[in-house]
Amino acid sequence: MSDPFECVKDNLNILDVAERYGIEINRQKKALCIFHTEDTPSLSFKNNRFVCFGCGAKGSSIDIVMKLFNLEPIEAVKKISDDFSLGLDLKTDYTANMEQIQAHREDQAIVKSFQKWIDKTYSSYAILAKHYIENMKRYKPVLDDGTYHPKYVEAVHRLPTINFILDVLFEGSDQDKINLYKDLAIKGGEKAVDE
Template sequence: MLRDEDIELVKSEVNMRMLAEHFGIHVNRAGQALCPFHEDKRPSLKVHSGYLDHDGYYCWACGAGGTIFNFVMDYCNLDFEAAVKYVAAAFGIRITEEQELSPEEKSKIAHQHRMRELNAELDTMYLKALSALAEKIQFYENLKQVVEPFEGLFCWLCNQLPVLQWQWEELYEEIYGQKGMMRHG
């Protein structure tokens, strides 16, 4: 059983922005992000990163909203007590509840945490690959503008550009799919 003091301690130590970034959700400077609860192509999730009463999230598109604990409950499919324990464990906050986490709960939290870390690394690798392809396409486009039309290099560039653009589009689809969100996680 959790004590109210434990819940308040966790709320005072972790804000919604920290929690969103823990789950690999990029929050821009305006406090907006892609909502993980529906197909979102433009940021519709507003993240309030104050503490205590002014902390939480709200999606203008799907209506999802609440506290850091509501977010974890919905995102990880946990009950309230497990959500509080998850946040405490994920951010290294010691709570003095009467019962310790069961080995099964500890294992589940550790597994979820590791999966989030791996997904964040995978996101970074995919985005670097997309960026490198985009830079190569831009370089070829710029080079095409300065070489003489119909010379060997010009023709080679004209042949390479559609292939690179196709590769970029395929990689983009592999990463984001039709939903416009990372497929894993």
């Protein structure tokens, strides 16, 4: 019998294996890395192998299945053989864990949805910041007589909060962004800024 590891590598495209188990691959043949948490795809596929430019992980389709299902190498080959009907005769037992596959797909959907929220929120707050900056310039008091236009006052009070939100969305850690999401989208802090 030929080497089952080489059989898997020679007969299957790593992209097909990755997608079968819930990894969403974009047109540039990149995906969110399964070896660490990230917002931007850094897992790259080329020549039937993968490499992550974020954490340095690299390997074959077998390594992906080992990571996703917490399997030993021979168990991963057995799973791939069964799922892709390769007919390899391997002496190991495992049960396909569809719950794990579904959980991984759900996690990817959450990350994708969260990234869309970040992009949309950043865009909205950037427009709002521009509006308040324009109001500060337009309604800036000429004389210091103690009277200020309401739009100038509003801009002076709200712009620091908006700039803080933009900074978190642009440069913040994943945890900072999650906390901001909880404050804005879940607790309703967004309304307080927009009103």
